[in-house]
Structures are given as structure tokens and as C-alpha cells.
Amino acid sequence: MRVFLPMMTVLLAQLAAQAAHAEPPPTPRQLIDRLGVETRQLLEEPRNDRTPADAERAVAEQITAWARRSPGDEALIDGDDQGRTPLMLAASGAYPLVVKALLGDPIVKALVNTKDAAGQTAWMHASFAPGLTLVSCQPGTLTLDRYPLLRPYLLRMSALLKSKDSPLVGIARLLEDAGARPDPEGARRAWLARCPNTPAELRQALANGAMLKTLVDDAVSRQTAFSKTLREGIAGTPQTPPEGMKFITVRDGQAKKAARLSCVRKPAPPLRGALPWSGELTFKTLVATRAGIVEAVDFELVSPGTPDLHVVQYFRSAIVQALAAYQCEGDHVFEQVFHFKVD
Numbered sequence: 001m002r003v004f005l006p007m008m009t010v011l012l013a014q015l016a017a018q019a020a021h022a023e024p025p026p027t028p029r030q031l032i033d034r035l036g037v038e039t040r041q042l043l044e045e046p047r048n049d050r051t052p053a054d055a056e057r058a059v060a061e062q063i064t065a066w067a068r069r070s071p072g073d074e075a076l077i078d079g080d081d082q083g084r085t086p087l088m089l090a091a092s093g094a095y096p097l098v099v100k101a102l103l104g105d106p107i108v109k110a111l112v113n114t115k116d117a118a119g120q121t122a123w124m125h126a127s128f129a130p131g132l133t134l135v136s137c138q139p140g141t142l143t144l145d146r147y148p149l150l151r152p153y154l155l156r157m158s159a160l161l162k163s164k165d166s167p168l169v170g171i172a173r174l175l176e177d178a179g180a181r182p183d184p185e186g187a188r189r190a191w192l193a194r195c196p197n198t199p200a201e202l203r204q205a206l207a208n209g210a211m212l213k214t215l216v217d218d219a220v221s222r223q224t225a226f227s228k229t230l231r232e233g234i235a236g237t238p239q240t241p242p243e244g245m246k247f248i249t250v251r252d253g254q255a256k257k258a259a260r261l262s263c264v265r266k267p268a269p270p271l272r273g274a275l276p277w278s279g280e281l282t283f284k285t286l287v288a289t290r291a292g293i294v295e296a297v298d299f300e301l302v303s304p305g306t307p308d309l310h311v312v313q314y315f316r317s318a319i320v321q322a323l324a325a326y327q328c329e330g331d332h333v334f335e336q337v338f339h340f341k342v343d
Helices: 005-021 028-044 052-069 086-092 096-103 106-110 122-128 130-137 147-162 167-177 184-194 200-208 211-232 309-324
Strands: 263-265 279-290 293-301 332-342
Touching (some): 028 052, 086 167, 096 167, 122 130, 147 309, 167 211
Antiparallel strands (some): 279 293
């Protein structure tokens, strides 16, 4: 035995060192953030051995195990930089299994009416249904200029609408059964604050109807009308959003730098076709991404001079094409600078 003791000691030391350097398991919030990206990937490239429902079930099981192992753990209720808890992110992402898993923890359930930095509860996040209502919040996306951003969103929208039992209604019911206080008027005000481009007719409808149904019906109607116009020919389709429309509003310091995001895909802007122009252009962009999908972008041209509009549009379109392929974890607003030089 003495002969092998030094070897065993070395082996135990190596195992201890490996354990010390092993990455900690992902937190509930990280699991939810990654679920958004995986859901997008599975919708874009379906697999026989795994579906979006399988991915959500796996995350729910991991969170359930976390809560059993560490009841009331801080990671189950910890807010992000905007005060959004894992429960809020799961409600916003339309993940009923994850919502149910989180509510299985007594502390999460006791704090079901917690508000984020914007004063929004998990019940409000569920009522906004962002996976279905982007075009109601941002009608300027229904243009040829922004259409590339809609494609991955439409896959998620279609999957949610095809679901036999509406996950959105189910989430609201789960929250209310856990003690969430419905606040339709507070939710309406919060929606208008986060979606200042809401059309006048929708504002009126929200004042008179149930929020979730009103928003979903409006989004489906707008998307259907846009798709019909697109099929009939691009001549009748709006080319760009209204002049001066801003898609994103942020508080000072809220926007992250692009380099700080965790993204599994961030391609460079594709420059296709001949462009009879040479020079340099720099764009500063403000980008909103949610659940692995870039939803909106604002542009600021920061280069000196005033290039032709068609040149600006060429490079803006290339940026939109690149952003449409970004797959970043979490719900964030970030800044990114794009610089182009053509000799």
C-alpha cells in the first residue's frame, strides 16, 4: 500500500484541482437566456431528436432540480441589470414549463408580484407577449428595409400560434394561481411606455379591450396584411420606416457594448453586388435583441459629409442582413459601430 500512496495522493490532488477549476452550473437566468437561442435554432433547422418543447422541458427540469437542491436560492429570484427576475424572463419568453418550475419554489411564489426597474411584474411581461406582438409594438418593422429582421421572429410567432393550448394564456393562469395580481391598467401604461410607436387605433383598442387578446389579434392582423401586400408585389409595400421614427428608447447606461454579449453567431455585414462609390462610412447602431433574435435597430451616421442616399441605404441594408443572423443570449439593448471602407 505504501508503494501506491504517493500516486493516490497525486491523483486526489489532480481531482481536487479539476473540481476547483470546473465551471459552475448555469444559473436559472442563464438557462432561460440560452433557451431563447436554442429555440430559434431548432425552429430554423428542425431536428428529429429534439424540438423546442424538448429544450424547454430540459430547462424546466434543471431549474426544478436547482430549487430542490437549494430552496430559496438567490439565483432563483435575482434580477438582471434591469431588475428582471428569471420568472419575468420566462413569462416574457412564453415558457410555461419554466414558469411552473420556478413557481415551485416557495420564495419565487412569495415574490410573484415583484416589479422590475420599469415597474413591470411577471404578469405584465406575460401580457405583453413579445414573441407574438413585435409588429404591434414596432409597426415600422413592416417594411422592406427591416423585413430580414422579421423572418426568425415569424418562425417563433407561427410556433406559438400553432400550439394547441396557448402558452401565453397558460402562463397568465399559472401566475394568477400563484398569487399574481392582474393589473390591466398598469400593464397598458407600461406597454405604451415601452412601445411609443403604438398606432393610434391600437391605443384606442387597448383602452377598451383585454390586453393580451387585443395585442395578439392586432399583431396577427398587421402581419397578415403585410404578407398579403408582399405577395402581391413590392410596389405597394413600404420601403422604409417613417422618417425620424426611433425604435429603441434606453436610459443612460442601459445599452451594453456588443462585445459584452454572449452570442453564438455574429456575422459581418455581407457586401453584395457592385457599388459605384468609394470612401468611408461609419454607422453607430442601437440594437434590441430578445431570445436569440434581433428585433429592432436604430441607425446614426457618424461619418463626416453627406453621401448619396442610395449609398447609405446599401450599407444599412447590409447591417440589417447581418443583425438578422445574430444569435445572442438574453434580452438586451446594445451598441455597435460598423465601419466601412471602399477603395
